[in-house]
Amino acid sequence: MNKRLLFVLPLAVFLVLAVYFAIGLTKDPRKLPNMLAGKPVPAFALQPIKGRDDKGFASTDLPGRVSLVNIFGSWCVACQIEHPFLMQLAASGAVPIHGIDWREVDPDAGPDWLKKKGDPYELVGDDPRSKAAIAFGVTGAPETFVVDRQGVVRYKHVGPLNEEIWRDIVKPIIDKLRAEGAS
Amino acid sequence: MIAELGHFTLILALFMAVVQSSLPLIGAQRRHAAWMALAQPTAVLQFLLVAIAFLCLTHAFVTSDFSVVNVVKNSHTAKPLIYKISGVWGNHEGSLLLWVLILSIFGAAVAVFGGNLPPSLKARVLSVQAMIAVGFYLFMLLTSNPFERIHPPPFNGQGLNPLLQDPGLAFHPPMLYLGYVGFSMAFSFAIAALIEGRVDAAWARWVRPWTLAAWCFLTAGIALGSWWAYYELGWGGWWFWDPVENASFMPWLAGTALLHSATVVEKRDTLKGWTVLLAIITFSLSLLGTFLVRSGVLTSVHAFATDPARGVFILILLIIVIGGSLALFAWRGPQLTSTGLFQPISREGALLFNNLVMTTAAAAVLLGTLYPLLLDAVGGGKVSVGPPFFNAVFIPIMVPMIVAMAIGPFLNWKRGDLMPALSRLRVAFAVTVAAGLAAWSIYGDGPFLGVAALALAVWLGTGTLTELAGRVKLFRAPLDESLRRFRRMPRSAWGMTLGHLGLAIAIAGMAGAGAWTVESIQVMKPGDKVTVGGYVYAFEGAKNGKGPNYSLVHGTFQVSRNGEHVATLRPEKRVYDVSQQPTTEAAIHTTWRGDLYAVIGDPEGTDGAYVTRIYFNPLVVWMWVGTLVMVFGGALSLTDRRHRVGAPQRRTGAAAVAAGT
Numbered sequence: 001m002n003k004r005l006l007f008v009l010p011l012a013v014f015l016v017l018a019v020y021f022a023i024g025l026t027k028d029p030r031k032l033p034n035m036l037a038g039k040p041v042p043a044f045a046l047q048p049i050k051g052r053d054d055k056g057f058a059s060t061d062l063p064g065r066v067s068l069v070n071i072f073g074s075w076c077v078a079c080q081i082e083h084p085f086l087m088q089l090a091a092s093g094a095v096p097i098h099g100i101d102w103r104e105v106d107p108d109a110g111p112d113w114l115k116k117k118g119d120p121y122e123l124v125g126d127d128p129r130s131k132a133a134i135a136f137g138v139t140g141a142p143e144t145f146v147v148d149r150q151g152v153v154r155y156k157h158v159g160p161l162n163e164e165i166w167r168d169i170v171k172p173i174i175d176k177l178r179a180e181g182a183s
Numbered sequence: 184m185i186a187e188l189g190h191f192t193l194i195l196a197l198f199m200a201v202v203q204s205s206l207p208l209i210g211a212q213r214r215h216a217a218w219m220a221l222a223q224p225t226a227v228l229q230f231l232l233v234a235i236a237f238l239c240l241t242h243a244f245v246t247s248d249f250s251v252v253n254v255v256k257n258s259h260t261a262k263p264l265i266y267k268i269s270g271v272w273g274n275h276e277g278s279l280l281l282w283v284l285i286l287s288i289f290g291a292a293v294a295v296f297g298g299n300l301p302p303s304l305k306a307r308v309l310s311v312q313a314m315i316a317v318g319f320y321l322f323m324l325l326t327s328n329p330f331e332r333i334h335p336p337p338f339n340g341q342g343l344n345p346l347l348q349d350p351g352l353a354f355h356p357p358m359l360y361l362g363y364v365g366f367s368m369a370f371s372f373a374i375a376a377l378i379e380g381r382v383d384a385a386w387a388r389w390v391r392p393w394t395l396a397a398w399c400f401l402t403a404g405i406a407l408g409s410w411w412a413y414y415e416l417g418w419g420g421w422w423f424w425d426p427v428e429n430a431s432f433m434p435w436l437a438g439t440a441l442l443h444s445a446t447v448v449e450k451r452d453t454l455k456g457w458t459v460l461l462a463i464i465t466f467s468l469s470l471l472g473t474f475l476v477r478s479g480v481l482t483s484v485h486a487f488a489t490d491p492a493r494g495v496f497i498l499i500l501l502i503i504v505i506g507g508s509l510a511l512f513a514w515r516g517p518q519l520t521s522t523g524l525f526q527p528i529s530r531e532g533a534l535l536f537n538n539l540v541m542t543t544a545a546a547a548v549l550l551g552t553l554y555p556l557l558l559d560a561v562g563g564g565k566v567s568v569g570p571p572f573f574n575a576v577f578i579p580i581m582v583p584m585i586v587a588m589a590i591g592p593f594l595n596w597k598r599g600d601l602m603p604a605l606s607r608l609r610v611a612f613a614v615t616v617a618a619g620l621a622a623w624s625i626y627g628d629g630p631f632l633g634v635a636a637l638a639l640a641v642w643l644g645t646g647t648l649t650e651l652a653g654r655v656k657l658f659r660a661p662l663d664e665s666l667r668r669f670r671r672m673p674r675s676a677w678g679m680t681l682g683h684l685g686l687a688i689a690i691a692g693m694a695g696a697g698a699w700t701v702e703s704i705q706v707m708k709p710g711d712k713v714t715v716g717g718y719v720y721a722f723e724g725a726k727n728g729k730g731p732n733y734s735l736v737h738g739t740f741q742v743s744r745n746g747e748h749v750a751t752l753r754p755e756k757r758v759y760d761v762s763q764q765p766t767t768e769a770a771i772h773t774t775w776r777g778d779l780y781a782v783i784g785d786p787e788g789t790d791g792a793y794v795t796r797i798y799f800n801p802l803v804v805w806m807w808v809g810t811l812v813m814v815f816g817g818a819l820s821l822t823d824r825r826h827r828v829g830a831p832q833r834r835t836g837a838a839a840v841a842a843g844t
Contacts, residue, residue: 003517004517007456007512007513007516007517008513010460010463010464010509010512010513011506011509011510011512011513014467014505014506014509015506017553018498018501018502018506020553020556020557020560021498021501021556022498023560024556024559024560077763
C-alpha cells in the first residue's frame with residue numbers, strides 16, 4: 001500500500017465517525033422505540049383491584065373506542081405527580097382512561113391510593129406479577145398507551161402525562177384516530 | 184456583581200487566547216522573535232483571567248448566590264461547604280470552567296518553566312494550546328455560560344444530585360480533567376512538531392513527562408470513579424462498561440500506549456509518525472470523553488446534560504480539532520523520517536507490541552461504546568452494548584500483552600534475544616504454574632477465567648520482580664552491592680517496575696472480584712442471620728436518623744466468622760430533603776482477603792424486616808492498592824533527573840552507549 005495513504009487513513013476513519021455523530025445528534029436519545037406501535041394490544045385479562053367489584057380489565061374491553069391505557073402503581077412517585085392531571089382529564093370526558101395497577105406488593109395499597117386521591121379510571125386491572133406490563137413492554141411507571149378503535153396500539157408515552165404533552169402530542173393523535181374512524 | 188466580573192474575565196480570557204493562538208504562530212513561521220515571545224505573557228495572563236473567573240463562580244457557590252442560574256440548579260443552602268465547592272464542577276457549565284482552568288495552568292507552566300525549549304517550538308506549542316482554549320471559551324460563552332443570572336432569584340436552590348455529594352466524587356472530576364487536559368500538552372507538542380516537520384529525542388523527552396503526569400492523574404481519576412461506584416451505587420460492582428467509564432478508559436489506553444512509544448522515539452529515533460498520531464488520538468479521545476456523554480449523542484445513567492444546541496457546537500468543535508489535526512498529520516506526517524532500524528525481537532519491538540494491543544483495545548472499547556449510536560444512525564433501532572461484549576472482546580486482547588509485559592523488559596534495545604530472556608524467567612514461570620495450580624485446587628469449582636487471570640497476575644508480578652532482581656544483581660553480587668544498586672536505580676526504572684507491579688496487583692484484585700463474588704439478597708427480620716462467603720451476618724434491625732441535609736435509615740449487622748466477631752457494619756439508606764432522591768451508603772469492611780459489603784434496602788412489612796443485600800467481594804482492595812502503586816510509580820518516574828535536565832543534553836555513561844544514538 002502507498003505509504004501516503006496510510007497517513008490519510010486516520011482522517012478518513014474520523015470523518016466517517018463524524019458523519020455518524022451528526023446523524024446521531026438528530027435523534028433523541030431519550031425516545032425509546034415503541035415495539036407495539038401499529039400492533040394489536042397484547043391479550044391480557046386482569047382481576048379487578050380490591051374495592052372495585054367490577055369485572056377487572058381485559059384486552060377484549062378495548063376495541064370500539066379510542067382510549068388510553070395508563071400503567072401506574074401506588075409506589076411510583078412520578079405517578080403521584082401525574083395523578084391530578086389524570087383526574088382533570090377524566091373529568092373533562094375527553095377520552096376514557098383505563099388503568100393497570102402494576103406491581104403492588106400490598107393488594108390494598110392501590111385501592112387505598114385511588115380512594116384517597118380519586119379514581120380517574122373507567123376500568124382497572126390488578127397486575128401484581130407484571131403479566132400485562134411485560135406484554136406491553138413497559139419500561140417503568142407511569143406509561144400511557146393510546147389504543148384506537150380496532151384495539152391497536154398507536155402511541156406510547158413514557159413518564160407522567162401533563163397538560164402540555166396532552167395538548168401537543170396525545171390529543172392531536174386521538175383527534176386524528178377519531179377522524180380516521182369516522183371516514 | 185461578582186458573577187459579572189467572572190463573566191467579563193472569561194471574555195477577556197477568550198481575547199487573550201485569540202492573541203496567543205495567532206501571533207506567536209505567525210511569528211514562528213516568519214522567525215519573528217518578538218512575536219514568538221508574546222506566547223509567554225499571554226499564556227500567563229490567560230491563566231490569571233480564568234483563575235479569577237473560577238474564583239468568582241466558587242464565590243457564588245460558597246455564598247449561595249441564587250441570582251446565578253447555575254447555583255440555583257446545583258446548590259442549596261443546607262449543603263455542607265465541601266459540596267458547595269465541589270458543586271462548582273459538579274455540573275456541565277462549571278466543569279467546563281474547571282477544564283479551561285486546568286488547560287490554562289498547563290499552558291502557563293510551559294510558558295514559565297519551558298525555558299530550555301527552542302523558541303519556535305515553544306511558541307507553536309503555546310499557540311496550539313490557545314487554539315483549544317478558544318474553542319472551549321466560545322463553547323462556554325455561547326452555549327453554556329456558568330454566570331447566567333436569573334430574575335427574580337428563588338429563595339433556595341435545587342441542590343446537587345445526592346449521588347454526587349460524596350468525597351470520592353468531589354475529587355473525581357478534577358483528577359480526570361487533569362488527566363484529559365494533560366494529554367492536551369502531548370497533543371500541542373505533536374501539532375507543533377508536525378508544523379515544524381521535526382520530531383527528535385529532545386521532543387520526545389519534552390512530551391514524556393507531560394504524558395506521564397496526565398497518565399498518573401487519569402489513572403487516579405478512573406480509580407476514584409470506580410471506587411465511588413463500588414461503595415456508593417451499592418451494587419457491589421466496580422466497573423460497568425458504562426459509556427462514561429469507557430470515555431475515561433479509552434484515553435487511558437491510548438495514553439498508556441503513547442507513554443511507551445514516546446520512549447522509543449527518545450531512545451531509538453523511530454516510530455515518530457506513530458507517536459505523533461498516538462498523541463493526537465489520545466487527546467481526541469479525551470475530548471470525546473469530555474464531550475460525547477454531554478452532547479446527547481450518547482446517553483448514560485449519569486450524563487449531566489443533553490441539549491441539541493450544545494451537541495451541534497461540540498460536533499463542530501470536534502471536527503475542527505480532531506479532523507484538522509488528522510488532516511495536518513496526513514499532510515505533514517510522511518515527512519517525519521526515522522533513522523533507527525527496527526528488529527521485531529527487541530525492546531522497541533516489545534513496546535510496539537504493547538502499542539498495537541493498547542490501541543486495538545481502545546478501538547474495541549470505542550466500537551462497543553459507539554455501536555448503539557452507529558446502529559441507530561442507519562436505522563437499526565436502539566440497542567445497548569453491555570459488559571458481555573466488552574468482557575468477551577477486551578480480555579482476550581489483553582491476555583497476550585500481559586504475558587509479553589513480563590518478557591519485554593528483559594529484551595535489549597535494537598536487537599534482543601528471546602531465549603536468554605525466557606531462560607531468566609524460568610523461576611517466574613515455575614512460580615506462576617505453582618500458583619495457578621494452587622488457585623485451581625482451592626477455587627477449582629469457580630470459573631476457569633478467574634484462575635487464569637490470577638496466574639497471569641502472578642506471572643506479571645514475579646516477572647517484574649525477577650527483572651528488578653536482575654537489575655540489582657541480587658544473589659549474583661554481594662548483598663551490599665545489590666543494596667547499593669537498589670538505591671541508585673534511576674527513578675524512571677522504578678517507574679516501570681512499580682507500574683508493572685501495580686498492574687499485576689490490580690489484575691489479581693479484578694480476578695478475585697470478578698470471578699468469586701458471592702451475592703445474597705434476602706428479607707431479614709431483626710435477629711435473623713445469614714451466611715455469605717463464610718461470614719455470618721446477624722441483623723440487629725434498623726433505626727431512623729437525620730443527617731445535615733438528608734434523613735436516613737441505618738441498619739446494623741454484627742459479622743462473625745467461626746464464632747469470632749469480625750466487624751460491625753452499618754449500611755445507610757438516605758433520602759435527601761431537597762430532591763427526595765434516595766441513595767445507598769454501603770457498609771464495607773475491608774480485609775486483604777476481600778471486602779464484606781452490606782446494603783440495606785426497603786422495609787418489608789411492618790415487623791422491622793428489611794430487604795438486605797450482602798456481598799463478599801474477594802481481593803477488591805488489591806485493585807485500589809495496585810492502582811495506587813501504579814500512580815506512585817508514574818509519579819516517581821516523573822521526578823527522574825532525565826526529565827528535569829534540559830532537552831538536548833544526553834545521558835552519560837554506559838546507558839547512553841547502550842541506547843545508541
